[in-house]
Amino acid sequence: xxxxxxxxxxxxxxxxxxxxxxxxxxxxxxxxxxxxxxxxxxxxxxxxxxxxxxxxxxxxxxxxxxxxxxxxxxxxxxxxxxxxxxxxxxxxxxxxxxxxxxxxxxxxxxxxxxxxxxxxxxxxxxxxxxxxxxxxxxxxxxxxxxxxxxxxxxxxxxxxxxxxxxxxxxxxxxxxxxxxxxxxxxxxxxxxxxxxxxxxxxxxxxxxxxxxxxxxxxxxxxxxxxxxxxxxxxxxxxxxxxxxxxxxxxxxxxxxx
Amino acid sequence: xxxxxxxxxxxxxxxxxxxxxxxxxxxxxxxxxxxxxxxxxxxxxxxxxxxxxxxxxxxxxxxxxxxxxxxxxxxxxxxxxxxxxxxxxxxxxxxxxxxxxxxxxxxxxxxxxxxxxxxxxxxxxxxxxxxxxxxxxxxxxxxxxxxxxxxxxxxxxxxxxxxxxxxxxxxxxxxxxxxxxxxxxxxxxxxxxxxxxxxxxxxxxxxxxxxxxxxxxxxxxxxxxxxxxxxxxxxxxxxxxxxxxxxxxxxxxxxxx
Numbered sequence: 261x262x263x264x265x266x267x268x269x270x271x272x273x274x275x276x277x278x279x280x281x282x283x284x285x286x287x288x289x290x291x292x293x294x295x296x297x298x299x300x301x302x303x304x305x306x307x308x309x310x311x312x313x314x315x316x317x318x319x320x321x322x323x324x325x326x327x328x329x330x331x332x333x334x335x336x337x338x339x340x341x342x343x344x345x346x347x348x349x350x351x352x353x354x355x356x357x358x359x360x361x362x363x364x365x366x367x368x369x370x371x372x373x374x375x376x377x378x379x380x381x382x383x384x385x386x387x388x389x390x391x392x393x394x395x396x397x398x399x400x401x402x403x404x405x406x407x408x409x410x411x412x413x414x415x416x417x418x419x420x421x422x423x424x425x426x427x428x429x430x431x432x433x434x435x436x437x438x439x440x441x442x443x444x445x446x447x448x449x450x451x452x453x454x455x456x457x458x459x460x461x462x463x464x465x466x467x468x469x470x471x472x473x474x475x476x477x478x479x480x481x482x483x484x485x486x487x488x489x490x491x492x493x494x495x496x497x498x499x500x501x502x503x504x505x506x507x508x509x510x511x512x513x514x515x516x517x
Numbered sequence: 518x519x520x521x522x523x524x525x526x527x528x529x530x531x532x533x534x535x536x537x538x539x540x541x542x543x544x545x546x547x548x549x550x551x552x553x554x555x556x557x558x559x560x561x562x563x564x565x566x567x568x569x570x571x572x573x574x575x576x577x578x579x580x581x582x583x584x585x586x587x588x589x590x591x592x593x594x595x596x597x598x599x600x601x602x603x604x605x606x607x608x609x610x611x612x613x614x615x616x617x618x619x620x621x622x623x624x625x626x627x628x629x630x631x632x633x634x635x636x637x638x639x640x641x642x643x644x645x646x647x648x649x650x651x652x653x654x655x656x657x658x659x660x661x662x663x664x665x666x667x668x669x670x671x672x673x674x675x676x677x678x679x680x681x682x683x684x685x686x687x688x689x690x691x692x693x694x695x696x697x698x699x700x701x702x703x704x705x706x707x708x709x710x711x712x713x714x715x716x717x718x719x720x721x722x723x724x725x726x727x728x729x730x731x732x733x734x735x736x737x738x739x740x741x742x743x744x745x746x747x748x749x750x751x752x753x754x755x756x757x758x759x760x761x762x763x764x765x766x767x768x769x770x771x772x773x774x
Contacts, residue, residue, distance in 0.1 A: 319605040
């Protein structure tokens with residue numbers, strides 16, 4: 261089952277994707293905080309604007325160097341333990357929202373990633389119980405200002421700026437994420453093409469590690485890292501990220517004067 | 518004027534401190550999101566439990582190496598630009614709440630700091646307009662796992678773990694923060710004793726810099742850095758932080774088995 265957050269008029273709603281009819285079956289309230297109860301309303305997919313499937317109330321937790329081939333292309337070793345960083349909820353945007361290149365960077369990269377959305381408050385979750393705290397999965401672009409990532413030391417500015425965390429297009433529930441394609445395209449050209457089977461630290465291990473540091477809240481997002489093939493995006497381009505079984509979405513790239 | 522967030526029964530409330538009477542004059546709602554409207558209720562200060570004056574809906578932004586004497590004691594240079602990191606809202610606790618030493622660290626340090634609380638949604642705030650977006654000031658302890666700060670590279674685990682951001686005891690409004698004492702005591706012994714006049718990057722400059730990266734939301738907190746004298750805290754100790762004109766509060770230090 262795939263769920264979208266969308267808007268037709270004034271208020272965001274959630275809906276279950278009916279793939280055969282290309283329609284969304286509207287849900288009452290926020291399914292991350294309640295049950296999946298439909299309202300009876302159906303909306304054609306081409307009449308809605310899809311939004312980020314979740315705006316975390318607390319945090320987006322990123323994981324660095326979690327594909328060996330990406331660590332290698334950056335000239336880095338794979339760390340023994342997951343390399344954890346934070347993106348604030350103010351960095352989250354949805355499908356088709358513009359990625360605004362920050363004035364402080366001249367080299368901004370795409371990073372296609374599988375993202376995990378947490379279902380409930382939890383701490384110290386053992387890896388074998390990780391599935392109990394997963395609401396679903398979505399697709400992320402961990403947009404990174406590569407030049408200031410190299411020079412700042414801390415990655416906060418490089419990975420935390422406004423619009424640096426596109427999420428979408430759907431939340432996929434009950435998905436087997438052990439071997440899914442993870443792709444990025446720039447203006448239609450394939451740039452990243454990895455598989456989640458290449459993840460150094462798998463999803464259950466990431467949840468165990470991250471929840472040993474922080475209390476996780478419903479709607480918190482964990483980005484699982486990016487495969488090889490990262491590269492620059494520039495004004496006027498459109499960057500698409502995709503995870504097999506969840507979907508694909510894209511964002512135009514702009515710069516404010 | 519100083520404002521407390523407190524609890525007597527079930528629900529947290531805000532109140533204005535009446536220093537002469539040692540009482541709190543209760544406020545309607547959350548003053549960060551509305552006006553300062555009193556309910557008429559008065560509560561004796563010794564009958565309430567003070568809470569963290571704010572739980573950010575988005576982020577706590579930390580600033581590293583912002584006192585030259587502290588940068589020197591750590592063997593670091595003062596950076597040209599503010600060194601920015603994030604602590605999640607799940608790290609925030611209030612006065613008297615225990616600081617829980619994380620199992621992954623054997624060396625946790627106190628860091629007394631002046632903290633700025635943001636009043637409204639803003640981006641690209643010029644330094645000369647910074648006062649327009651400041652709700653008030655509070656006191657923070659930027660608790661840091663020094664050993665993993667050295668080894669992790671990113672400071673997320675070292676500075677983001679649960680209970681690593683005690684805030685309190687009051688929100689001080691209309692305070693001149695240009696030259697205030699910033700102190701930490703462990704079991705009553707003075708360990709840090711700096712002055713905000715020693716800040717390398719002053720509050721208006723920090724707000725300008727931080728708001729050039731992130732949209733700031735009402736209730737977001739900016740920690741301004743810590744003066745020299747940081748050092749370890751251990752189980753059974755009580756650590757107090759103080760900023761002149763705002764107040765002091767303390768937390769016991771514990772470790773879970």
